[in-house]
Amino acid sequence: MSLSVVNLAAELSIRADARELRRASAWLKRTCLEHSVPLEEISRIELCLNEALANIITHNGTNALLLPISLHLDICTNQIPKAVTLIVSDSGAAFDPLAAPLKPRPKTLAEAEPGGLGLLMIQNLADNVSYQYSDGRNQLTFSVYWKEDK
Amino acid sequence: MAAEINYVDVNENFRRISLSGRLDILGTDSIELKFTSLSVATNRRVVVDLTAISFLASIGIRALITNAKALQQRGGKMVLFVGDNAAIAKTLETTGVDTLIPVVSDAVAADNIALA
Numbered sequence: 520m521s522l523s524v525v526n527l528a529a530e531l532s533i534r535a536d537a538r539e540l541r542r543a544s545a546w547l548k549r550t551c552l553e554h555s556v557p558l559e560e561i562s563r564i565e566l567c568l569n570e571a572l573a574n575i576i577t578h579n580g581t582n583a584l585l586l587p588i589s590l591h592l593d594i595c596t597n598q599i600p601k602a603v604t605l606i607v608s609d610s611g612a613a614f615d616p617l618a619a620p621l622k623p624r625p626k627t628l629a630e631a632e633p634g635g636l637g638l639l640m641i642q643n644l645a646d647n648v649s650y651q652y653s654d655g656r657n658q659l660t661f662s663v664y665w666k667e668d669k
Numbered sequence: 670m671a672a673e674i675n676y677v678d679v680n681e682n683f684r685r686i687s688l689s690g691r692l693d694i695l696g697t698d699s700i701e702l703k704f705t706s707l708s709v710a711t712n713r714r715v716v717v718d719l720t721a722i723s724f725l726a727s728i729g730i731r732a733l734i735t736n737a738k739a740l741q742q743r744g745g746k747m748v749l750f751v752g753d754n755a756a757i758a759k760t761l762e763t764t765g766v767d768t769l770i771p772v773v774s775d776a777v778a779a780d781n782i783a784l785a
Binding site: 537538540541544559562565566569570573576624625626627628629631633634636637639640643644 | 691693694695698724726727728730731734735737738741742756760763764765768769770
């Protein structure tokens with residue numbers, strides 16, 4: 520999208536703790552519902568948020584656990600397509616999840632190995648995903664788009 | 670909403686396990702051990718009812734795959750029953766789980782596939 524008119528910009532800071540994931544989810548859902556984001560899109564971006572936060576808590580190292588995680592939410596409904604964009608920022612070791620190779624999908628249950636699903640979910644559920652490392656912070660940005668009122 | 674787990678034994682080798690609530694990190698942690706102990710046994714057939722799951726994260730999916738695989742290695746079989754829970758069905762499809770474990774929307778069909 521070349522031009523975005525942001526109807527709402529909201530921020531939340533959370534501790535890098537599994538219990539905080541639910542507070543972040545509740546904030547995201549409440550804010551999206553207040554701005555008439557369709558349930559399907561809320562579900563998609565909530566899953567992306569959960570997986571991004573789980574990855575930070577699990578993989579991004581000690582610094583990621585010591586310092587707050589910042590969430591920035593933009594909701595744009597005065598444009599086509601409408602969009603929700605979430606930026607998740609943490610102070611952990613630089614890690615570009617988009618550069619990590621996705622595991623090949625197993626063809627059978629016997630071949631299946633645990634792990635690697637979180638990034639797959641983000642990439643499959645979001646309509647756009649990007650990453651940058653800036654000022655000592657990882658920034659993962661993902662958006663979901665929709666065209667019609669649902 | 671906390672995750673909960675319950676079960677009903679249809680017979681010695683056939684068990685229905687019902688999961689409810691959020692299967693995020695906290696929810697999965699709270700049911701994982703019990704889920705494994707209830708599902709993994711030699712030659713057991715298991716239908717896992719996901720109709721009351723409100724949120725399914727990758728850690729919850731991992732628990733499903735791990736237990737389904739362990740069950741299969743012991744000669745058993747797991748089937749996932751989703752009913753009309755479209756959000757959970759879509760998550761399972763998005764992650765390709767439906768190609769590894771049967772995902773069924775009809776309760777009778779779920780039982781039949783588990784017992785086949």
